[in-house]
Amino acid sequence: MVTIRFEEVIQRFHGRTIFGPIQAELASGRIVAVTGQNGSGKSTLLKLAAHLLLPTAGRVVVMADGRELVGDSLRRRLAMVTPELRFYPRLTARGNMDFLLGLRGRALDETAYQALLERVGLREKEIGTAFAGEFSTGMRQRLKLAVLLASGADIWLLDEPGANLDAAGRKLILREARQAADEGRLVCWATNDEREEAAADAAIKLAGH
Numbered sequence: 001m002v003t004i005r006f007e008e009v010i011q012r013f014h015g016r017t018i019f020g021p022i023q024a025e026l027a028s029g030r031i032v033a034v035t036g037q038n039g040s041g042k043s044t045l046l047k048l049a050a051h052l053l054l055p056t057a058g059r060v061v062v063m064a065d066g067r068e069l070v071g072d073s074l075r076r077r078l079a080m081v082t083p084e085l086r087f088y089p090r091l092t093a094r095g096n097m098d099f100l101l102g103l104r105g106r107a108l109d110e111t112a113y114q115a116l117l118e119r120v121g122l123r124e125k126e127i128g129t130a131f132a133g134e135f136s137t138g139m140r141q142r143l144k145l146a147v148l149l150a151s152g153a154d155i156w157l158l159d160e161p162g163a164n165l166d167a168a169g170r171k172l173i174l175r176e177a178r179q180a181a182d183e184g185r186l187v188c189w190a191t192n193d194e195r196e197e198a199a200a201d202a203a204i205k206l207a208g209h
């Protein structure tokens, strides 16, 4: 069981309040949507959950089986899909995946790699020898999903996961996220997409200041 608890969290930048105080708890087995208009702080909230950012006030506590996760113990269990993630443009899909998964001490054999490509709707004959810099934005988004699926993480923080995806790609995200939650993962996505909002089990709505 994994939980992320926001304890009276306030975020300010340059003295300007973005949101808060927020009191919320996210738990494994559920999809939580973070919603709100552009600039309301959705991405910021995910960064706080990932401990990539410290809140101006309050605490973000991540617990797993009664133990608090911090530093490496948190990073090992957490994966983030974000528009800020860039692939190395002069590496292939395989090269990028090997690099990113290698950082987590994971490796994929060829059979698992091919199965993963198929699962995210990337065709080997299209992308086999191409550099990631030649991919369309939707193909890159699918590759991010492949890295997520292979990461072994049980905390999924997804920033606009359906962005740049076609209808089939958006369905794929919904399906994979639901399966992940059913398998006991914690899924939290920041979204402005009504279908992703509707598919979530709960929502944190940021009002904007």
Ligand SMILES: Nc1ncnc2c1ncn2[C@@H]1O[C@H](COP(=O)(O)OP(=O)(O)OP(=O)(O)O)[C@@H](O)[C@H]1O
Residues within 6 Å of the ligand: 013, 014, 018, 036, 037, 038, 039, 040, 041, 042, 043, 044, 045, 190, 192
């Ligand atoms: N590191 C930072 N330093 C200063 N201001 C920041 C920083 N990060 C975010 N902000 C500001 O905080 C506010 C919230 O930004 P954030 O990216 O979290 O919003 P968002 O809800 O994800 O927006 P969008 O829907 O456009 O993706 C914005 O006004 C942004 O300019």
